Amino acid sequence: MKNQTYIELTDTLKQKINQLLNEKVVDYVIGYEKGSLWFKTRPFMIRKQTEVEKVIWNRFCQFNLSTFLKPISQRGEKIGIVAKKCDLKSIVELIKNNQVKKENLYIIQVACDGVLNWQKLENFSGIPVSKVIEIEENALNLVIKTSESSIEVLKSDCLLDKCLVCDFQHSTYADDFISISDENNHEIRNQTIPYFESLEDVDYEGRLEFWLKHFSRCLRCYACRNVCPACFCPTCMFDSQEGLWISKESKTPENYVYHLTRAFHTATLCVECGECERVCPVNIPLMKLNKKLAKEVKDAFGYQAGLQVDELSPFKTFCQEDTDEFK
Amino acid sequence: MSSNNPETKYFLLKKSKVKDLLNTLYKEFEIFVPVEEEGMVNFKRYKLNNNFNMEFTNTLLPPKGLFLPQQETLFTINYKKEELIEENLETSRRIIFGIRPCDSRSLTILDEVFKEKSEDVYYLQKRNNTLLIGLGCSNPQIYCFCSSLEVDPGKDSSVDIFLTDLGEKYLVTANTKEGQQLIKDLPVYFEKAGEEEITRALEIQSQAREGFSVGFAKKDTEIFRDVEIIFEHPIWEELAETCLGCGICTYLCSTCHCFDIADELAKNEGRRFRCWDSCQFFSFTNMTSGHNPRPNRKERIRQRFLHKLSYFVSRYGSIACVGCGRCLRNCPVDIDITRVIGAINHE
Ligand code: SF4
Ligand code: SF4
């Protein structure tokens, strides 16, 4: 996939990482390398300068690398991290919640013009990824080429849902900002996409039915939890060795307990990065749940996760003026 | 699982007649067909006139769950009276319609495990009651690599009946007595195939072996025979840095078969069940003493690869992977078994 902007950004990013390693500003950098297939990328821990060549930055760098800042996966070294604008939010939450120290981090924000979702690419173009030879980009469209034909699809149709509502203006938190123009292309964004809105008008029975239907097929593979930067408990209650809270069987009531508990535990911490929903192998629409909780938190406390590093979470503060609506 | 008969016969089945055929078989069999739901294709129990999707590349979940369900009650007992209430054995006759060559191969791999020493009746009973109607691949997905594992995507003689897609119809090959009998009993659906169709099908079958995007050379798997060398290879450390320790690669794998067994008590009734477990979870090897022989992701991810490529080979003679590519497609951090095999040999 050719995109001059991304090629230039990658070059600058490589220089930056090289410099950080060279000057021993960091012990290693968490970035991306090429994945096994053209539409995949892979998280990459860059420790040696010889590895910098492999660093990439493109429209498939979807992974929210901040999850590797969770204490369970780090060893107290000074870490450089490549971050998209949205990833900064979870970094902010991890710092706020004492999971990582800002002084142990070097954040390299890279300009992001939206991340493509390969399943959407397939759905909207009708072309399986195995047949794609080349993708070109113009202002609003992607031109997807196969050996026989070429099809244009709207870029916005193929972006991750979160990119359509990406409005987070907050680059001051990064140590570096790698960009070409000052502003990214915002034309394709700011669309309203149906997340949980479709459930707001549904009555209690309907919502229960909706969630039971989806949770019944959950495999409890725990990928949604393990990928989540907000799930940073050293031992999750569902891994507790002292006693099982729920049966190991993936049955509906158990799965329900798992998901509701996780939703409540991540409320006020979830930055809506969408990683849980993206990695779920059985397409459970977890973002509907996360968005709903974020909305409730915002309505009740005027609080949004990931915005301010010095703003305390409503669950961790006590306020005398609280209207106390517990009934 | 059926006895082999060397005599194979070719028939034709019109696609437009498949639904009628299923409706007829439905009277006698429990049928599992590929069904598209919530953006995924999976084997689902067929109900009269149900829709199904035979144009799928492969199911998201492997068919192993039809033999080793994610959770399964083995038996219930009255624990006061010390009496068996019920043993949960599958008695219905079943058909899997449209199983792909990699997945049918995975069942013969699993058979080895569940037949060894003590026979696992819960698994084997289901296997013995199930007729497999296979479907050849002519369009391998970008993450398929069955051909690296000696699975022929175009032709599968391990299933009872095998279908080759000829566009409007299927060329039907009966591989076993049971398969032949089924065709014989339902002559309205199966016409004799002509020379021309057979030739065309053979062509399609041999073309299926082309067009794979990932894979590895067979000789690259030989290095795994020497556990001494491979056990301390630096790659495990490298993979452990990004592996999330989730259950995707093992739960979605056609051949992974580890399970946990537990008892549950309610009033006077005791229930023993088993459910899938994964070597990628900390709890899998955690002992009551508190000791865990595989405490870190490094040991756990190494276990997954070495079980497939090393331990299984020395025990049963084959690699416990059929190249279905499900792990590669679904791993959140793109850990790719073909790359791992390549990297150990060539990097
Ligand atoms: S939400 Fe999308 S467009 Fe915005 S920074 Fe994140 S990945 Fe980029
Ligand atoms: S990733 Fe999906 S299947 Fe796995 S535990 Fe989460 S919701 Fe369930």
Ligand code: SF4
């Ligand atoms: S719950 Fe999901 S959307 Fe929220 S922070 Fe975790 S992974 Fe991201």
Ligand code: SF4
């Ligand atoms: S290899 Fe991938 S799918 Fe398997 S446990 Fe690790 S992250 Fe999960």
Ligand code: SF4
């Ligand atoms: S290891 Fe991967 S490719 Fe091999 S059988 Fe399992 S899921 Fe399929």
